[in-house]
Structures are given as C-alpha cells and as structure tokens.
Amino acid sequence: MRYIFIVLTVLSLSACSQWGVKPWERSVLAKPEMALDNAPLTSALDDHIYFSKEASSGGRGFGGGGCGCN
Amino acid sequence: MIKRLFALILLASLSNISQAAELDLAKYKGKVVYLDFWASWCVPCRHSFPWMNKMNNELTDKGLVVIGVNLDEERAAADSFLKSIPADFKVIYDPKGDLATKYNVKGMPSAYIFDRSGKLVKTHIGFKNKDADSARSYIESVLSR
Amino acid sequence: MKKHQKITLALATATCSLIGGLPNAQAEISPDYGDWDVNAALLFYSEADRVKAIEPVISAKKQIDTDETVSLKLVLDSLTGASANGAVSTNIAQTFTRPSGNGTYTTSANETPLDDTFHDTRVAVSASWEMPLSRMDKLVLGGNISNEYDYTSIGVSSLFSRDINERNTTLSAGLSFASDSISPEGGTPNPFSEMLPAGDAGYSATRVDTSESKTTIDVLFGITQVIDKNSLLQFNYSFSQADGYLTDPFKVISVVDATTGIPIDYVTGVAIVPGTTLSQVVYENRPDSRTKHSMFTQYKRNFSGDVFDISYRYMFDDWEINSHTVDFKYRLKTSETTFWQPHVRFYQQSEAEFYKPYYLSGSQPTAGSKTEFATADYRLGEMNTMTLGIEYGHVYEDHGWSFAAEYYLQTSTEPDNKVGELNNQELSPDVDAFMLRFNYDF
Numbered sequence: 001m002r003y004i005f006i007v008l009t010v011l012s013l014s015a016c017s018q019w020g021v022k023p024w025e026r027s028v029l030a031k032p033e034m035a036l037d038n039a040p041l042t043s044a045l046d047d048h049i050y051f052s053k054e055a056s057s058g059g060r061g062f063g064g065g066g067c068g069c070n
Numbered sequence: 071m072i073k074r075l076f077a078l079i080l081l082a083s084l085s086n087i088s089q090a091a092e093l094d095l096a097k098y099k100g101k102v103v104y105l106d107f108w109a110s111w112c113v114p115c116r117h118s119f120p121w122m123n124k125m126n127n128e129l130t131d132k133g134l135v136v137i138g139v140n141l142d143e144e145r146a147a148a149d150s151f152l153k154s155i156p157a158d159f160k161v162i163y164d165p166k167g168d169l170a171t172k173y174n175v176k177g178m179p180s181a182y183i184f185d186r187s188g189k190l191v192k193t194h195i196g197f198k199n200k201d202a203d204s205a206r207s208y209i210e211s212v213l214s215r
Numbered sequence: 216m217k218k219h220q221k222i223t224l225a226l227a228t229a230t231c232s233l234i235g236g237l238p239n240a241q242a243e244i245s246p247d248y249g250d251w252d253v254n255a256a257l258l259f260y261s262e263a264d265r266v267k268a269i270e271p272v273i274s275a276k277k278q279i280d281t282d283e284t285v286s287l288k289l290v291l292d293s294l295t296g297a298s299a300n301g302a303v304s305t306n307i308a309q310t311f312t313r314p315s316g317n318g319t320y321t322t323s324a325n326e327t328p329l330d331d332t333f334h335d336t337r338v339a340v341s342a343s344w345e346m347p348l349s350r351m352d353k354l355v356l357g358g359n360i361s362n363e364y365d366y367t368s369i370g371v372s373s374l375f376s377r378d379i380n381e382r383n384t385t386l387s388a389g390l391s392f393a394s395d396s397i398s399p400e401g402g403t404p405n406p407f408s409e410m411l412p413a414g415d416a417g418y419s420a421t422r423v424d425t426s427e428s429k430t431t432i433d434v435l436f437g438i439t440q441v442i443d444k445n446s447l448l449q450f451n452y453s454f455s456q457a458d459g460y461l462t463d464p465f466k467v468i469s470v471v472d473a474t475t476g477i478p479i480d481y482v483t484g485v486a487i488v489p490g491t492t493l494s495q496v497v498y499e500n501r502p503d504s505r506t507k508h509s510m511f512t513q514y515k516r517n518f519s520g521d522v523f524d525i526s527y528r529y530m531f532d533d534w535e536i537n538s539h540t541v542d543f544k545y546r547l548k549t550s551e552t553t554f555w556q557p558h559v560r561f562y563q564q565s566e567a568e569f570y571k572p573y574y575l576s577g578s579q580p581t582a583g584s585k586t587e588f589a590t591a592d593y594r595l596g597e598m599n600t601m602t603l604g605i606e607y608g609h610v611y612e613d614h615g616w617s618f619a620a621e622y623y624l625q626t627s628t629e630p631d632n633k634v635g636e637l638n639n640q641e642l643s644p645d646v647d648a649f650m651l652r653f654n655y656d657f
Contacts, residue, residue, distance in 0.1 A: 001537075020384070023177050025167070025444050026111070027111045028445050029445075031517070033546055036439065036449055040274075041272050042652065044272065045272065045652065050562070053600075053623075055564050055595050056509070056536070058509060059511035060451070060526075062355075062389070063387045064376075064385030065515075068178065069113060069179075177381070196350065198280070
C-alpha cells in the first residue's frame with residue numbers, strides 16, 4: 001500500500017515538466033487565500049486537537065507557491 | 071482597394087482590442103532608460119515605487135528616463151494600485167506579457183538599464199530597500215559616461 | 216484606515232506542525248517594514264460529559280528587511296473535564312485511586328470510567344526567524360517552549376528551502392529536535408503494577424520515578440510545484456523518531472474475571488463491592504521508541520475567486536498504527552469582503568500492535584515487565600473520525616475576522632471475543648465534540 005503511494009506520487013511528479021507559469025503570471029497565486037497554509041493559527045489549533053485525540057500528527061509541509069517575488 | 075482598406079481598418083482595430091504593448095526604445099537615444107516590469111500583486115514592486123519616483127524626479131534633468139511596464143492582466147488592479155501609490159514616471163501596459171516575454175523577464179520586479187546608446191548594460195531581478203543606494207550609484211555612473 | 220493598499224505577501228510559511236509550536240508567515244495582511252502584523256484566535260472545544268478546553272492564541276510577525284521576518288507566538292491551553300482512563304465499564308459502580316495516590320473517584324454502573332483529575336493549563340511560546348540566504352534560498356530557524364504543571368517541552372527547528380525553475384518549484388528540507396520532561400503527580404507508575412487504594416502504604420512502591428524524559432527528532436523533505444496560474448501541488452515526506460518515556464502514566468487496563476467479564480477485587484479475586492473495593496487495573500506500558508513515517512500531499516486550486524483545497528496524509532509507524540487523513544475545504548467567495556468555507560475531514564487509524572482493551576484475570580504481565588507492552592487508551596485503538604465544519608469570514612484591506620463551528624465524531628468497532636458482562640457493555644463508545652473558533656487578524 002505504502003509503496004504504491006510512493007510510486008504513484010513519483011510518477012505524477014515526473015509528468016510535471018510542463019508545469020509552471022511565467023513570473024508575471026502569478027497574480028492568483030499571490031492571493032493570501034492561495035497560500036498552502038493560509039490560516040496558520042487555525043492549522044495549529046487543529047493539529048493540536050488531532051494530536052491529542054488521535055495517534056497521528058504533523059506531516060504538513062511548508063513553502064512554495066505565492067507571488068514568487070524578488 | 072476597398073478590401074485593402076477594410077483589412078487595414080480591421081488590423082488597426084484588432085491591435086487596439088488586443089492592447090499589445092509597444093515600446094520603441096530608439097526614441098530615447100541619448101538618454102539612460104530604466105525599464106521596470108511590475109504588477110499590483112507584487113509587494114517588492116510596491117516598495118520600489120517611492121524609490122523610482124525619487125530617481126525620476128531627481129535625475130530626469132541629467133538624462134534619466136524611467137518607464138514602468140505594468141503586467142497586471144486586469145487593468146483595474148493596476149489603476150487601483152496607482153491611485154494609492156501614484157507613479158511620477160511613464161507607465162505602459164503589457165497585460166498579455168508580450169514585452170515581458172520579449173525582454174525575458176525572470177522575476178518580479180525586473181529592471182533593465184539601457185545606456186545612452188541604447189545598449190542594455192544591466193538587468194536586475196527583485197527589489198530590496200538596502201540595495202537602493204548602490205542601484206542609484208550605478209545609474210548615476212551610467213548617466214555620467 | 217491605512218492609506219496604502221495592503222497587498223498580499225505569500226511568503227513560504229515557517230515550520231509549525233513538526234513540533235506544533237512555531238509561528239507561520241501569515242499571508243493575509245502584509246505589513247510595512249517595522250510594523251507588527253498581529254493575528255489572534257480563540258478556540259472552544261467541548262466533548263459531551265468529557266474534556267472541555269479553551270485555547271487563546273496570539274501571534275505577531277515583524278518585517279525587519281525585505282524577505283526577512285521574525286515571529287512570536289503565545290498559546291494558552293486551559294483544559295478541564297474528564298477523559299477515559301482505559302478501564303472497562305461494567306454493570307456495577309467502580310472506584311479508582313487518583314494518580315497522586317490521594318483520593319478516589321467513582322464511575323457509575325454502565326458508564327465508561329473517566330478520570331476527572333485533570334484541570335490543567337498549558338502555556339506555549341514559540342519564536343522564529345526567517346532570512347534569505349541568497350536570492351533563491353531561504354532559512355527559517357525556530358524555537359519553542361511549553362509548560363504545564365507536570366510536563367515541559369523545549370524544541371528547536373530549522374527549515375531550508377530553495378526555489379528553482381523560476382520559482383515554480385520549491386524544495387524544502389527541515390530538521391527539528393524536541394526534549395520533553397514529564398513529572399506526573401505521584402510519580403511514574405511501575406508498568407503492569409496494580410492500582411492500590413488511596414493512602415495505601417505500599418503506594419509509593421508502585422511508583423518508579425519522579426520524572427521521565429523523552430526526545431523527538433523530526434526530519435522533513437518537501438516539494439511544492441506550481442501547476443498553472445490557478446493551482447499548485449505539494450508533496451512531503453516526514454520522519455519522526457521518539458525515544459524515552461512514551462507511556463501515559465495515568466492510563467490503566469482492567470483485569471476482568473475470565474468467565475463473568477466483571478472487574479475483580481484485586482485482593483480477594485472475587486467480584487468487587489461497588490463503592491468499597493477497588494477494581495483491579497494495571498498500569499499500561501508502551502515501548503520506549505516510536506518511529507513514524509508520513510507522506511502528505513496537498514492540492515489547491517482557484518476557481519474564479521473560490522479556492523478548492525484538498526490534502527491527504529498517510530502515516531505508518533513501528534507500533535503498527537497506519538492512518539489515512541483526508542482534509543477538504545472549499546472557500547466560497549461571496550463578495551469582495553466575505554467568504555464561507557465548509558470543511559470536511561475524514562480520518563482512519565488502525566490499532567497499535569499492543570492495544571489491549573482488557574486482560575482476562577491471570578493473563579496480565581508481571582509487574583515491572585520491560586518487554587511486554589499494552590495500552591487500553593482508545594486513542595491508540597482502531598478508530599474512524601469525521602469532522603464537519605463551516606466558517607464565515609470578512610476580509611478587509613488591513614484587518615479581517617472569521618468565525619467557525621465544527622463537529623467532530625470518533626467511532627470505533629467493539630473488540631472481538633468479549634466475555635460475559637462485557638458483551639453488554641460498549642467498550643469503544645463514540646466520542647463527539649463541538650468546536651467554536653474565532654479568528655481576528657489585526
């Protein structure tokens with residue numbers, strides 16, 4: 001099960017050679033609601049609840065997207 | 071004859087509809103051109119405007135021309151930005167990114183400096199307040215060549 | 216109202232979930248240099264008849280230079296109410312000794328035993344510093360401390376990220392380290408020792424130590440890819456290694472008569488006399504090491520101002536717990552300044568290899584065993600959970616707020632092969648909770 005997941009993800013990532021936008025095409029990505037974690041306090045509160053009530057935690061990542069400025 | 075006229079009118083109106091940005095740097099020969107690509111959603115662009123206004127206002131007499139190329143897809147976004155942070159320099163609009171493609175813009179904002187003979191002498195990606203002074207020194211050195 | 220337009224700054228976010236304490240770059244409102252960008256939230260959490268919590272959070276971020284920020288965050292977590300101690304319910308009332316060894320608490324017949332000893336406030340402070348290393352590289356360093364009366368945690372973290380492909384691709388690598396210390400009231404119990412009556416002279420002999428420690432290392436690798444103007448995708452792999460005291464010192468496992476399925480009197484070995492004698496329960500024991508692997512993926516897409524957000528996480532560890540989490544949100548833009556956001560989350564986990572809802576009398580390990588492991592803590596058992604929520608918010612140029620209500624339900628299947636009275640008891644009842652959350656961005 002876990003290996004199928006890894007293979008599928010790697011395969012789908014390798015198809016991304018044509019993905020991407022020009023630097024000036026990021027107006028939508030620059031919107032705050034398009035950040036991967038656009039409500040960090042809420043995510044932290046949720047993570048804390050689920051960490052206390054369930055056996056799994058974390059996993060969420062960081063970075064990327066956005067306006068890509070500078 | 072009428073067909074040709076019709077084609078000409080169609081061509082002229084089509085180019086207006088598509089609003090293709092046009093920039094003829096030849097008419098600025100003899101001047102130093104600072105060409106800046108910006109957009110309303112780009113925060114460093116917002117920080118660069120007061121500095122570009124200053125460059126424009128203080129160095130026009132010495133032969134500097136500042137041109138801002140706006141890359142917003144929606145003109146309303148650019149207008150709203152300029153209403154709160156007005157540009158003292160010339161702004162042209164490139165909503166389809168044709169000029170950006172032509173100049174191979176690699177990041178936002180991007181600045182291109184052309185010397186008095188029209189040659190591209192410097193390209194700079196991004197804007198940081200702490201680089202403002204050295205950028206100004208560079209512009210002044212190009213102006214004095 | 217500020218003159219200049221607040222344009223969004225979507226910086227890469229600082230680490231948060233690795234050890235749950237670090238602030239993030241809040242993308243909603245962009246400050247000018249020197250301004251503090253403050254965000255606050257308040258959570259009310261309430262389980263029917265069980266735990267209730269109030270959690271205020273405040274975080275502040277300051278832009279100290281282009282692309283360089285410092286953030287601070289303070290969390291208060293005030294917990295009251297009762298949680299399951301791991302013992303089984305039965306057809307008569309049961310008595311248990313409080314963890315401190317002083318005092319008892321009673322559970323009515325046919326009720327899940329809950330320990331209501333916990334009235335605790337936790338304070339957590341975290342700080343982070345985000346700095347550019349070069350035009351395409353960035354480093355975030357963070358630290359956090361949290362404290363409650365019997366538990367202290369200190370941690371540090373680092374996250375490096377690099378943009379490539381004209382910033383269409385972001386690669387991240389993170390490392391964090393946490394050191395925890397637990398000093399439970401009454402000391403840590405000897406594994407599989409029996410719970411003794413309150414005030415019993417032998418009580419202290421069942422306690423091993425006044426305090427224990429635990430260390431955790433987390434490693435993360437991530438890749439974020441812009442797909443097109445409207446969408447992006449993220450994939451992360453993370454690894455977590457925890458070593459030290461991982462047992463819950465307050466959780467027990469019932470020992471029941473092999474025929475009747477009723478907890479027995481630990482002294483006489485016969486059925487307990489309700490309200491008088493103690494049910495026989497033994498303290499749980501977990502391994503002193505836990506290795507977890509997680510794979511997480513998230514996809515976000517803009518649809519004419521609305522935002523579709525879905526994520527999936529798969530976790531597996533060496534306690535044989537596997538879990539799947541699917542989290543879905545749809546942010547509906549109802550006007551330039553308002554939004555609604557429905558939220559659905561599904562979670563499923565398998566039980567730990569040593570999950571043991573109860574022991575039949577005689578089959579429990581000897582007290583002090585270091586090689587046997589068992590827990591009746593339902594949080595390590597098989598379960599499915601579902602969260603349904605709705606949020607409504609206002610976003611203005613320089614401030615915003617939102618209000619959310621959520622319902623959380625945990626369900627589990629009953630253990631197989633229950634004996635006697637246990638067949639009349641619900642050993643794995645549903646647990647549900649309501650949450651209310653208020654966010655304010657200054």
